[in-house]
Amino acid sequence: MTILNSCLLWLLPLLSGLGAFCQQPNVIIGGIGSNPPSSLFLALSGVYSNYDPGWDYNYTNAGSGAARAALAAGAPNLTWAAIDVIPSNVSYTGPGNTLGHFVPVPVAASCIAIVYHLNVTNLTLTRQNLADIFSGKIAFWNDTRLTQNNPNLTTITARIQTIVNSGTAGLTANFLSALNKFDPTLNLTGTRYYPLPTWGPANTPLYGSSDSILSDGVQVVPFSIGYVDLPYVNATLSGMASSFNLYGIANIINKNGDTVAPSVQTMKASAIHSPLPVAALSSPPITTNISALRHISNDIGNAIQSSYLDSSVPNAYPLMEPTFFILRQDSQLYGVSAAEIQATLRFLFWIIFGGTQTTLSTEPIASPSTATYFNQYNFVHYTDPNIRQFAYDAFMLVTQGGQSLYDPTSPCNPYFDSNNIYVSASSCKHGYCIIDGPFQSSSIIECICDVGYYNNQQLDCSEPSAPFMIHFNNLDSDNIVMLVLLIVTVLINTGILTLIVLWRKKPDIQAISPNCCYVIMAGALFGQVAALFFSADPSPLVCAGRIFLPVIAFSSVFSMLLMKSIRIYIIFGYKRIRTIKTPDWKLILASAMIVGIEIVVCVAWVAIGSPTAVVEGSFYALVCASAHGSMAAPEILIYVLNGAILIGCVVFAYLTRGAHERFQESRVIGLCSYVVSMTLLLCLPMVYALSEELSSQGLYVVGRIILSCLVIMVSSLIPIILFSTRLFKVLQHKPVGNDSEKQTQRSSPAATNRSSVTSQGMARASIVAYAYDCGLQGLKFGGAWVSSTVLVFTNLDLIEMRESDMDGTIQVSFRFSSCECELCDPESDPDAEKVLARSVRVRRNKVTYTLEFGSKDTAGSFMANYADVKAKAGTAAVKGVGGISGLGGAAKRDKTVFGLLEASVTGTNEPRDRKSANDQSE
The missing domain is CATH 2.30.29.30 (Pleckstrin-homology domain (PH domain)/Phosphotyrosine-binding domain (PTB))
Incomplete structure (x- = not known):
């Protein structure tokens, strides 16, 4: 679909009055790299693309060497790469013969499996056996060095056929490093590929260029043995017919003397050392002083190999294989925006830290854990805090045009405790970020607070909120306008009430029953107090107030108007009613009974529905909702009752339209009821539609403004319509009627x-x-x-x-x-x-x-x-x-x-x- 078509599609809601900008395709944040973690990184890219929908994350399987070359050359949409071995020289030549540097970041580890083609189960090899077989020193399967742990090999007189990886793959480099630790006399230091300088009497190895070819070669070549990344081995075994039993994985006796097979369990440390079953390497903390290592070098690669290959920890698998990210230290020359690099850093941070936090997040949109995916694809996280801190520091070395991409004041930065232990993906005290992780600006990001906390002086939801609070920033900036409007209208209503009290003994004010007018004015002021509750931050108190206050306000006003209309009808309704007394107290009592009925309904509404504040919508708005599902029945009943009162006011005002003009308050009541009814009929559907629009921040804000204005204006229109003309006449010292009779x-x-x-x-x-x-x-x-x-x-x-x-x-x-x-x-x-x-x-x-x-x-x-x-x-x-x-x-x-x-x-x-x-x- 072209950009023009996309824009035209997004113009439809704009023409409908909803408004939207033309949707642009998401920018791709691409990674490229080694084969073993390709399935893992592809899966994680999809998960994170859903978590952070502003970008599309992707990964391309190309091998470590090709990945380094593509990143240095500036291939489109590439911002990072994954490699198995850090090269000795991390510098490269960039655009315009500029000198660039890679920043290596330790990510995770998998392991190398030894696979064989024999009619033998549970082949067990020592570390020295492996060094001898893959250096050509053991040529036959019935060699006594092998039959010591495998008696069933005695009858197999065939020669051993090794199958190894060709080229400079990280798989071979790590495998040869392990062999050199198993037998230092091999003197393989610095050797990264086959053929070896010295080879024993065994057959010359066969070569494969990838894990899949190596694995397939072992399947079809009898009496063969090879080394393959564990993710590919498991994929091969899962697709293999159960009747085929000639392809197996060898057990290895580790440095501690334990017989272990390659698995996630043998790559993990004991879970009892952590409150969560996180993926941890079965090795003690790295012995190298990591704080002294250079970030822009291969120092961290050497330190990890020396600590995790051939570990002496019980049940540790000896053939570990690390994976590293590499990033350009600065990508400005490649036309990559700072926002793209920041998104890349957040994604890679999540991959490393997403399954290693020490406390589980209970927030509804917390970043998903990566631990499950690591386990599924046979990878484990590093849990050594020193390695993770090294990785975090490495991310912060990445710049754009020489400018740091890290904001130390962002509340979404990860939280580490005093012992440098990673605790959570954000520093929000009582809330969460829309997107967890560092490299976000505090000027545009803040924590989404749990109910009961808010951001004012801080942005991390550390400030407890009061039961009733009105904010004037961000989403609530319109509250300033609402407050000004409310103050003006409250002053008007207060002025009207004051004049009624001061002039209560004047004939034209006495004619409208000041006692009843006080009830109407109190209801109008209650309505304006309700406007404050609609502008306040939702809380259980505010949510209950949004139910009670409008009901008390408008039911008291319109029930009082209805009673006055009925009283006028009693006198001028021509029904020959002759013995009914309707003093003010009776009208007030009848109005109070109507209000009482509606309050009972509201009490039931609040008691059963338990309205409370919740976070909803794509922009995480704090709204009032029922804790026990929909409570439409009480709401409908309230609307029906108040609608009937409004209709009654209009009907009785019409029936008494012919009364003497001194008694034409019914006309004003009718006008007031009509104006309010039309206002509510026109505005309420819009308010309800917009209040449910939690996928658009702009429309939601408009709905809030309309709702607050509606409550304020209705509360102000009623007294103005009812009393302003009469008060103005009294102010001019004129009776409401004509003095000349x-x-x-x-x-x-x-x-x-x-x-x-x-x-x-x-x-x-x-x-x-x-x-x-x-x-x-x-x-x-x-x-x-x-x-x-x-x-x-x-x-x-x-x-x-x-x-x-x-x-x-x-x-x-x-x-x-x-x-x-x-x-x-x-x-x-x-x-x-x-x-x-x-x-x-x-x-x-x-x-x-x-x-x-x-x-x-x-x-x-x-x-x-x-x-x-x-x-x-x-x-x-x-x-x-x-x-x-x-x-x-x-x-x-x-x-x-x-x-x-x-x-x-x-x-x-x-x-x-x-x-x-x-x-x-x-």
């Missing part, structure tokens, strides 16, 4: 006009509305009577006459104290059934209305209302009131009134179209 009277049944009748304000937050069903004369010409519901608000000095149908359209409305009221027949017997005895005349600006009540007591109650209004207005006694027989003051009035409604209702100064009588200015 207008009288309305219908000139003809078909006339329809706009009512702008208003009252002077409310004296109390909790008002009393008296409702009377009566006949009304005076609205129509010709003395026609109509049915009417008369509402008297004594504290508001307001009277309304409404049609008696379900719509309850206002017929006329004016200030009660501005008219004159009298009983039509005040002298009648209280028990008389005369119509005039239960009728009242209401005169206002040359207009007279006659109200016919159901009984004289009801008429008397109406007149008592009028007397209260006139008394509060400071006017004279009302004509005819004193002559009402049997009227017992307020107590009598309360007893005889049709209905008593205590309500807190409010309105807006925006006029509404209503059916009304002719408008006449007062």
